[in-house]
Amino acid sequence: MSSKIDPLEAAHHFISTHFPYCQAALLAGSVVRGEATETSDLDIIIFDDTLVSSYRESFIESGWPIELFAHNLTSYRTFFEQDCQRAIPSLPRMVTEGIVLKDTDIVEDIKREANALLDSGPEAWSDETIELKRYFLTDALDDLIGCTRRSEGLFIAAKIGELTAEFILRTNKKWIGSSKWTYRSLEQFDASAARQLTYALEAYYQTNETDALICYVDETLSPFSGRLFAGFSRGKSNET
Known part of the structure; x- marks a missing residue:
């Protein structure tokens, strides 16, 4: 594996290489929270209206393991809902904490949706x-x-x-x-x-x-x- 470069620089390079025309992109995970370790990866979320459906893919680039979470402009809501149903809000949490890598005036609304879900908490147990x-x-x-x-x-x-x-x-x-x-x-x-x-x-x-x-x-x-x-x-x- 090549030497790691700055995580933000690596994330920007990844977006410009793989998703130059996406509408928005976020960097989330331990590097954003200041909790990165030697084995930490980069969690990158992209929103691209050309995608037919959501998917997840792993890469190693710029010395970093990269976990990609790819969504179109509506498919992420299904994952928001599924995460909340199982009471493990992985995607809403990543969106909320994520650093904006690219935006075409859509990130604020998506972050607002994620924050509202996190603030409401999971459905109470019967x-x-x-x-x-x-x-x-x-x-x-x-x-x-x-x-x-x-x-x-x-x-x-x-x-x-x-x-x-x-x-x-x-x-x-x-x-x-x-x-x-x-x-x-x-x-x-x-x-x-x-x-x-x-x-x-x-x-x-x-x-x-x-x-x-x-x-x-x-x-x-x-x-x-x-x-x-x-x-x-x-x-x-x-x-x-």
Whole structure:
């Protein structure tokens, strides 16, 4: 790989080479947030009215891995909607934080749409969904409590961490994330809760001690009537 040039310069070069006639382009991601690492890439969003549909493509240019998110002037709204339905607003977040590389007086409106979605938050969980998630967390806890194989326990604990973070965020009508964004989303909402969950997971990973993680999950579930197993049912017909 060739030496990296300035990320903004690399992004401009990419746009001028591949999409010289696009209506707008944004640079988003860790380099924009000041969080870039040695393995960070450039997230570039383009809006081009000649595109039939949206697509995603990866490149390595100017020494940078580049993730391209290509949209026409309406297709991005489908992705906005899909992201909001799964409560992981990847594209709205990128658009909001993005640095303008090119604009023909359309970026302001698109950013306004993205900001409005982010500000409104995800749709609240129904009582039925909360019950289902309580059941999943209870089931995962039972697996951990009864686990006798360290190799399996590592994966169970990781799943409990994800489910618990999701439960906290979604019952508070907050956006969630995946991978590193799971923690970032929880930390943004409640830094203390994020630290406590990390501590509980570390306690298991380092010493095989499950008490802290079990206690954390029980405290999370407590305002929602705690664990759920007996009486849980889905799909049962009421017909006799």
